[in-house]
Amino acid sequence: xxxxxxxxxxxxxxxxxxxxxxxxxxxxxxxxxxxxxxxxxxxxxxxxxxxxxxxxxxxxxxxxxxxxxxxxxxxxxxxxxxxxxxxxxxxxxxxxxxxxxxxxxxxxxxxxxxxxxxxxxxxxxxxxxxxxxxxxxxxxxxxxxxxxxxxxxxxxxxxxxxxxxxxxxxxxxxxxxxxxxxxxxxxxxxxxxxxxxxxxxxxxxxxxxxxxxxxxxxxxxxxxxxxxxxxxxxxxxxxxxxxxxxxxxxxxxxxxxxxxxxxxxxxxxxxxxxxxxxxxxxxxxxxxxxxxxxxxxxxxxxxxxxxxxxxxxxxxxxxxxxxxxxxxxxxxxxxxxxxxxxxxxxxxxxxxxxxxx
Amino acid sequence: xxxxxxxxxxxxxxxxxxxxxxxxxxxxxxxxxxxxxxxxxxxxxxxxxxxxxxxxxxxxxxxxxxxxxxxxxxxxxxxxxxxxxxxxxxxxxxxxxxxxxxxxxxxxxxxxxxxxxxxxxxxxxxxxxxxxxxxxxxxxxxxxxxxxxxxxxxxxxxxxxxxxxxxxxxxxxxxxxxxxxxxxxxxxxxxxxxxxxxxxxxxxxxxxxxxxxxxxxxxxxxxxxxxxxxxxxxxxxxxxxxxxxxxxxxxxxxxxxxxxxxxxxxxxxxxxxxxxxxxxxxxxxxxxxxxxxxxxxxxxxxxxxxxxxxxxxxxxxxxxxxxxxxxxxxxxxxxxxxx
Numbered sequence: 068x069x070x071x072x073x074x075x076x077x078x079x080x081x082x083x084x085x086x087x088x089x090x091x092x093x094x095x096x097x098x099x100x101x102x103x104x105x106x107x108x109x110x111x112x113x114x115x116x117x118x119x120x121x122x123x124x125x126x127x128x129x130x131x132x133x134x135x136x137x138x139x140x141x142x143x144x145x146x147x148x149x150x151x152x153x154x155x156x157x158x159x160x161x162x163x164x165x166x167x168x169x170x171x172x173x174x175x176x177x178x179x180x181x182x183x184x185x186x187x188x189x190x191x192x193x194x195x196x197x198x199x200x201x202x203x204x205x206x207x208x209x210x211x212x213x214x215x216x217x218x219x220x221x222x223x224x225x226x227x228x229x230x231x232x233x234x235x236x237x238x239x240x241x242x243x244x245x246x247x248x249x250x251x252x253x254x255x256x257x258x259x260x261x262x263x264x265x266x267x268x269x270x271x272x273x274x275x276x277x278x279x280x281x282x283x284x285x286x287x288x289x290x291x292x293x294x295x296x297x298x299x300x301x302x303x304x305x306x307x308x309x310x311x312x313x314x315x316x317x318x319x320x321x322x323x324x325x326x327x328x329x330x331x332x333x334x335x336x337x338x339x340x341x342x343x344x345x346x347x348x349x350x351x352x353x354x355x356x357x358x359x360x361x362x363x364x365x366x367x368x369x370x371x372x373x374x375x376x377x378x379x380x381x382x383x384x385x386x387x388x389x390x391x392x393x394x395x396x397x398x399x400x401x402x403x404x405x406x407x408x409x410x411x412x413x414x415x416x417x418x419x420x421x422x423x424x
Numbered sequence: 425x426x427x428x429x430x431x432x433x434x435x436x437x438x439x440x441x442x443x444x445x446x447x448x449x450x451x452x453x454x455x456x457x458x459x460x461x462x463x464x465x466x467x468x469x470x471x472x473x474x475x476x477x478x479x480x481x482x483x484x485x486x487x488x489x490x491x492x493x494x495x496x497x498x499x500x501x502x503x504x505x506x507x508x509x510x511x512x513x514x515x516x517x518x519x520x521x522x523x524x525x526x527x528x529x530x531x532x533x534x535x536x537x538x539x540x541x542x543x544x545x546x547x548x549x550x551x552x553x554x555x556x557x558x559x560x561x562x563x564x565x566x567x568x569x570x571x572x573x574x575x576x577x578x579x580x581x582x583x584x585x586x587x588x589x590x591x592x593x594x595x596x597x598x599x600x601x602x603x604x605x606x607x608x609x610x611x612x613x614x615x616x617x618x619x620x621x622x623x624x625x626x627x628x629x630x631x632x633x634x635x636x637x638x639x640x641x642x643x644x645x646x647x648x649x650x651x652x653x654x655x656x657x658x659x660x661x662x663x664x665x666x667x668x669x670x671x672x673x674x675x676x677x678x679x680x681x682x683x684x685x686x687x688x689x690x691x692x693x694x695x696x697x698x699x700x701x702x703x704x705x706x707x708x709x710x711x712x713x714x715x716x717x718x719x720x721x722x723x724x725x726x727x728x729x730x731x732x733x734x735x736x737x738x739x740x741x742x743x744x745x746x747x748x749x750x751x752x753x754x755x756x757x758x759x760x761x762x763x
Contacts, residue, residue, distance in 0.1 A: 254596050322631050348641050359622035362615050370632055372645050378632050388615055
């Protein structure tokens with residue numbers, strides 16, 4: 068058994084005090100309890116460890132140290148070093164900027180998930196003719212050509228509980244021409260032809276689980292697409308802080324943010340067709356559907372322009388977030404329907420920078 | 425054998441003392457029979473596990489609730505743990521059982537008690553309800569009334585629930601979708617981060633201001649347009665200095681009608697100049713805003729009507745200004761601020 072006679076004290080100097088004490092203990096224990104051979108072995112090990120930390124061979128990584136305490140301490144040291152370097156770098160840059168003054172290069176834009184988003188080939192180019200043609204002839208064209216007025220039927224799953232019922236009522240107050248009907252155990256496939264017969268353009272079914280609304284099926288009626296969303300973070304009116312008075316009967320304006328891909332465009336048109344085409348600006352109410360990283364946030368505000376550069380908004384109305392689960396071509400048909408898009412977790416959630424809407 | 429209490433005179437001591445003292449001290453003939461039947465009863469009710477202690481809990485596969493004991497034996501006809509409905513303690517017994525939608529009548533007689541493999545006779549009942557009842561009657565002819573009645577009751581109940589099952593299958597079925605806790609918590613966290621990244625309030629405000637700039641609101645809001653101001657800054661300089669002096673005068677001479685008229689005229693002249701300048705630069709706006717002009721005027725008239733002289737002067741000024749045909753613009757920023 069080879070052991071190098073490197074004096075132990077020199078290693079200890081390079082480490083921290085804690086380590087010193089630990090190192091001492093180990094050596095002393097070795098001396099006390101064990102035979103000479105084992106002692107030497109432990110010394111060897113200490114020396115090996117010491118060597119690796121002191122010499123830093125190029126393939127060294129902190130995880131190779133077997134001793135947990137020491138490894139932890141080395142890692143903390145490493146982190147501190149990195150932090151120090153980063154701080155120095157920042158100071159230097161700041162000095163340079165101050166020195167250059169106006170001629171300083173522009174500040175670098177920090178990386179965000181939105182910046183790093185993987186380019187989606189289905190991103191809509193607003194001037195694309197094909198898309199314009201598609202949108203002119205799809206199921207919403209009737210609405211966008213002002214042929215139909217939206218009429219919305221809101222219902223729930225079986226036996227809705229208090230929160231869901233109140234949510235439905237508040238939704239009905241937010242969306243003009245909306246009516247809430249109690250479900251009473253009817254099958255959706257039977258409800259749909261009845262709705263069509265009574266000139267409804269939308270069917271909205273809010274699914275409830277464990278006393279809380281958690282799903283939304285939005286069906287555009289004369290065989291339009293059906294979208295199924297997951298609903299989360301529902302806040303009813305009384306749970307919203309600093310809110311305004313109840314919304315009035317004026318038709319609200321609609322804001323649709325960040326819907327960039329083809330799929331996003333379809334969904335945006337789906338939402339837009341919920342509201343009547345001519346908003347009452349007098350009412351000063353605005354409903355927002357904001358898409359961020361595939362989550363659609365719904366908010367309902369009342370705004371007031373203080374001057375041409377400042378606007379104040381006050382939240383009324385319920386708020387909730389949606390996440391698209393599936394988009395189906397015809398009306399609701401879970402067994403035989405033709406799905407245009409379905410959320411497949413393993414494919415789509417694998418990359419953090421890839422989004423669908 | 426049904427257990428029967430011993431006749432009353434035996435139950436009590438001659439002194440009127442407790443019964444069991446009497447039992448142990450002085451067994452008589454009738455009491456002996458009672459004692460035998462009691463022990464037999466215990467055998468039937470209590471299984472090898474018990475030590476002859478008689479308590480409410482009967483040990484042959486029962487479950488107890490507060491009100492009654494249930495028998496877990498699969499051949500039991502009523503489901504309760506009674507002496508009359510226990511398949512173990514009755515040598516002649518019959519039940520109805522159902523397998524995959526088919527009902528069978530099971531019968532046990534004492535002749536086959538020695539052959540446990542063949543003990544239960546199984547008869548398939550017809551699917552027709554009435555015919556099946558007749559079958560039960562035929563098979564259980566001469567059997568005790570209780571068993572016959574209970575069999576028919578059980579059979580009725582079984583057919584009823586089979587019908588209900590068939591109906592339910594046709595109705596809507598609730599589908600339970602399992603949630604993965606990990607996925608849910610991940611999504612929740614993503615949602616929170618997305619919410620922070622979205623900066624909703626700012627986004628909404630920005631969008632609303634954009635719309636205001638682009639003029640989707642028409643003439644509802646009488647704000648001076650920033651762009652317009654910038655374009656006319658140079659031309660405004662001269663008129664501004666003049667108008668400032670006039671405004672100072674106007675504030676002082678508020679009550680005199682004459683002063684206001686003077687101001688008005690001078691202002692009008694200025695505005696006419698600006699009109700010419702403006703028309704040369706922005707012709708498009710004129711076309712679009714001609715329709716709005718009338719609306720503007722009407723709104724301004726309303727305002728003027730409801731206000732004091734000072735504001736009436738302003739209103740008149742505005743009306744004059746409106747003739748210049750800007751979409752939302754009424755007067756330049758500096759002037760309004762002075763007011």
